[in-house]
Every structure is written in C-alpha cells, then in structure tokens.
Amino acid sequence: MLPVDCAYTTILDLTQPLDPQYDRETVPLLAAAGRILAAPVISPLDFPHWDNSAMDGYAVRYADVQTATPDRPVQLTVVMEIPAGSHPQTPLQAGQAARIFTGAMLPPGADTIVIQEHTQRQGDTVTIQQAPYPQAFVRHQGSFHRAGAPLLPAGMQLQAAAIAVLAAAQCPQVTVYRRPRVAILSTGDELVAPDRPLQPGQLVDSNQYALATLVQQTGANPLPLGSVPDRPDTLRAAIAQAISQADVVLSSGGVSVGDYDYVAQILTELGGTIAINAVAIKPGKPLTVATFPTPASARSTLYFGLPGNPVSALVTYWRFVQPALKKLAGLANTWEPTWVWATAHQDLPSDQRRESYLWGGLTPDTQGYRFALVAGGHNSGNLISLAQANALAIVPVGTPIAAGEPVRVMLINA
The missing domain is CATH 3.90.105.10 (Molybdopterin biosynthesis moea protein, domain 2)
Structure with missing residues (x-):
C-alpha cells in the first residue's frame, strides 16, 4: 500500500494538463x-480609463485649498457640475471648483477632490473648511x-x-x-439503475450519479456509461470504449482481490500501465490508477479504478481524482484540497495501518473551527451519514486524536 501523500504525488505527476493551443x-x-x-x-x-473622483465633492486645484482650516476657510467659485459619464473639457482655473460626483472624470487642471462633508455651498460659492491632502480621492488613470x-x-x-x-x-x-471528458462506469452483477425494480440481493448504482455530479461540479463533462456486469469480455469492451472517448475514466468496483474483481487484469491486457493498486487510506484502500497512451496526443488517458463501496468511492474522488481533474483542466497551482485545522468535538479513532478519513460537520466557533462526527456510524457503505457531512477529519496512522485536540480537516462539497 502506498502512503496517501505518496499516492497523491504520483497521481499529480501522471496528470498532464490540456494543451493550451489545441484544447x-x-x-x-x-x-x-x-x-x-x-x-x-x-x-x-x-x-481606470481616466482620472476620476472616488467621492462626491468638489474637484479643485490643491494649490488653492492647501491652507484651508475651519478658522480660515477658502472660498472658490463653482464653475461647472460633472456627473458620472460626462466629459469635461473646460480647464479649471485658479480660484475655481467643479461640483463632481463619484466616478466622474476630473476636469483639466483639477488634481484633488474635497469631499462634500468638508464644504459648505451657497449659490455659486463653495467654502472649503478643511485642507485635503494632495491628490485626495483621485483615482488616477492606469493606477490599477x-x-x-x-x-x-x-x-x-x-x-x-x-x-x-x-x-x-x-x-x-x-x-x-475545453472541459475535460470523464467517462464513468460501475461494475457488478448486483447493480441496477434507479428506475428499475430492485430485486433481493441487488443494489442501486448510486456511484454513477454521485461521481457524475462530482465531475460536473469540478468543471469537467461527465460521460455516464452505466453499469457493467462482472464478465471479463463485457467489462473489457466497456473499459476499452471508455478509454477511447475520454481524458479520464472512472470505474467503481472490481478493484479489490475477490474472485470477480477483473479490472486490474483487464487494464494490463488493454495496454495500460498500472501505477497504483492500493493506498493506505481508510476508507478507500483498493484504489487502482493506470495510464494509457493516446495516439493523437502526448497526454495519456488517466484511469481511476475506485472502490465499489459508495463512501470509499467518494472519499477517494475528493482526495485523489478531484485534484487531478483540476490540474488536467489547466487550473494553475491550486489543485490541493482545502484544508483547515479544527478542534475535535469527540475522540477520533485511528487505524494501525491506514490514514483514516472520518466524515462529519465542520462549524465555526470562537476558537476557529470545531469538527464533530455525524451520527449514524462510519461504515463505507453508509451514504446516509455521509450526506450530512461537509468535511473529513484526517487521523494519522496509529495516532488517535482525543476530544479537544487539534485535527486536520479536509473540506468536501465545497
């Protein structure tokens, strides 16, 4: 099993961004x-496109108002009014002011704005009661x-x-x-679509819908291909079709070590190079990652064989697939999940071999954030509890976290 950080680095190294010229x-x-x-x-x-006023007030020459005080105010003659959108062309002369409004273009000769709170107006005369600083409230052309x-x-x-x-x-x-194309297929004889009658022993293919939603939220185009039974020939044809039409393929199920887990073998038979076949993460250990050469591009098709358990599939998507899709899509240097530190509300157990990802609720408090496990139990098949969560607490291998201690948390659904 690869450590989580090593698997993450390997996946990003395998991910080649879209071509800025052709894609x-x-x-x-x-x-x-x-x-x-x-x-x-x-x-x-x-x-800004031109010098303009950041406030309502009067456009003036600083030289005319620099000595103004409440005891010795300066009086100027108002010679024009400049609303936003107008183009003043008459230069402002010594002893003159222009009534001006926020966003309006300064007249030639003006270099400072006196806000209206520091003035008194009577007819065509404005009294400046307080000297502004030079070039006050002027947004200069090209300053942004x-x-x-x-x-x-x-x-x-x-x-x-x-x-x-x-x-x-x-x-x-x-x-x-362009948006990356992501093919999605689910494997398993037990799977049925949501609109089909559910027989004893069968399961609804919820992964298809969850992964398609996540892919769309990540900014890529999902290509849902449905569920495929656990028959090698049928599965081989479905995987080959997915590889031929997508930048990334996501399959769920069939990547563990059971008698009906054929995905890794088929990937090798189709010419894929397997880079990862297990990760020390809980849930999500049976993660397979492979690459396939693309004849028309220097970029390889990336294949993720996700676990079949619904929670495991989503956790591995958030931790590994989503950053890869962001890099593939051309996003610059912001692929990493969003992490925060929080205070654990209760004891968080650890696993002796794998890094644990426990789902729960992250809420702000006076000390920063608090993380609390959702009710209902942490089982990799329990979508009901996962749907109530907005974050995953990361518990290091063999290092439980006691209530009140800091815990690193990864935001999800964000």
Whole structure:
C-alpha cells in the first residue's frame, strides 16, 4: 500500500494538463463562469480609463485649498457640475471648483477632490473648511492596470470578479480550456439503475450519479456509461470504449482481490500501465490508477479504478481524482484540497495501518473551527451519514486524536 501523500504525488505527476493551443475554445463572456483561461488576457485599456473622483465633492486645484482650516476657510467659485459619464473639457482655473460626483472624470487642471462633508455651498460659492491632502480621492488613470500589460493570467478560473474585469475590458468573448471528458462506469452483477425494480440481493448504482455530479461540479463533462456486469469480455469492451472517448475514466468496483474483481487484469491486457493498486487510506484502500497512451496526443488517458463501496468511492474522488481533474483542466497551482485545522468535538479513532478519513460537520466557533462526527456510524457503505457531512477529519496512522485536540480537516462539497 502506498502512503496517501505518496499516492497523491504520483497521481499529480501522471496528470498532464490540456494543451493550451489545441484544447481550447472561445465562449461568450456570460457562459464563461467557472471556466479556466487558456491564454492571458491583455487589454488595450488603462484602468481606470481616466482620472476620476472616488467621492462626491468638489474637484479643485490643491494649490488653492492647501491652507484651508475651519478658522480660515477658502472660498472658490463653482464653475461647472460633472456627473458620472460626462466629459469635461473646460480647464479649471485658479480660484475655481467643479461640483463632481463619484466616478466622474476630473476636469483639466483639477488634481484633488474635497469631499462634500468638508464644504459648505451657497449659490455659486463653495467654502472649503478643511485642507485635503494632495491628490485626495483621485483615482488616477492606469493606477490599477496599464494598457498592454497582462490583465488576467492563463490558468485562472473565472469567477464573478474576473468576469467583471473582462466585461470592463470590453471582452465579450474569452478563450478557455475545453472541459475535460470523464467517462464513468460501475461494475457488478448486483447493480441496477434507479428506475428499475430492485430485486433481493441487488443494489442501486448510486456511484454513477454521485461521481457524475462530482465531475460536473469540478468543471469537467461527465460521460455516464452505466453499469457493467462482472464478465471479463463485457467489462473489457466497456473499459476499452471508455478509454477511447475520454481524458479520464472512472470505474467503481472490481478493484479489490475477490474472485470477480477483473479490472486490474483487464487494464494490463488493454495496454495500460498500472501505477497504483492500493493506498493506505481508510476508507478507500483498493484504489487502482493506470495510464494509457493516446495516439493523437502526448497526454495519456488517466484511469481511476475506485472502490465499489459508495463512501470509499467518494472519499477517494475528493482526495485523489478531484485534484487531478483540476490540474488536467489547466487550473494553475491550486489543485490541493482545502484544508483547515479544527478542534475535535469527540475522540477520533485511528487505524494501525491506514490514514483514516472520518466524515462529519465542520462549524465555526470562537476558537476557529470545531469538527464533530455525524451520527449514524462510519461504515463505507453508509451514504446516509455521509450526506450530512461537509468535511473529513484526517487521523494519522496509529495516532488517535482525543476530544479537544487539534485535527486536520479536509473540506468536501465545497
């Protein structure tokens, strides 16, 4: 069994990102949320586009108001009003001021804003009661970003703020990586689809739906291929089909050491190179990872043979598959799961051979975070309890954690 950290490093080393030249597409900006930039964005615009006011008040020449105090205020003549969106062209002369509003362009000659709270207005005269600092409340052209410099880097996932930047840069379309294609199949004679009658001894193929949902949430395109019975010829054909049409293949079941566990043998027969066949993780020990050469690309197809038990399948997805998909998708340097430290609410048992992942609830408290196990028991087939969890507590091999002690926690469903 490989230690968890070693397995994680091995998987990321095997994962080759999509090609930024060939694995890219152009999408409308409103369809770009969550997508990953395949090329840096360079704008011909300065940000701000011109000098503008950060506050409502009066645009002035600092030289005219630098001596103003409550005892010796300065009076200026208001010669124009500048709302946002207007283009003032008349230069401001000595002794003059312009009424200005937030976001409005400064008139020529003005270099400072006096906020309206420090003024009194009577007719065309404004009294400045307090000297501002030089260039106060002026957002200078190009102070946020200079035209021609990279605006957003390749490998960035586009969220709301980045979408707003692209809109402000007048980019109605954006070049992003295509979404990775992930084939999903389940193995086992006992599996039936949710819409089929359930006979004694049978199980509903819940893994197909859970994994498809997780793949979609990770930003890839799931290709659900259904369940495959434990017959070598049928399973070989299904796996070969999955490898031929996907960047990543996820199968669940058939990777342990039972009489009907054929996956590892079939992967080798199909030309795959097995890199991992077991990991010291609980739940999730029977994890198989293999690669297949892709004739049309320098990148290999990555195969994950996940455990069949539902909780084990999801835990191994969160710990190993999700980071690999993020790297494959072109995301830059943010593949690692989200970790926090929390205080254990109760004793957390350890395993003598495997790193334990215990599911529970992470909640903020006055000391940071608290982690509590969910009710219902920690069994790798108990999806009901897992559905109530938002985090996994990591208990090192042979090192139980007592209530009140710190525990490292991995966020899930985030």
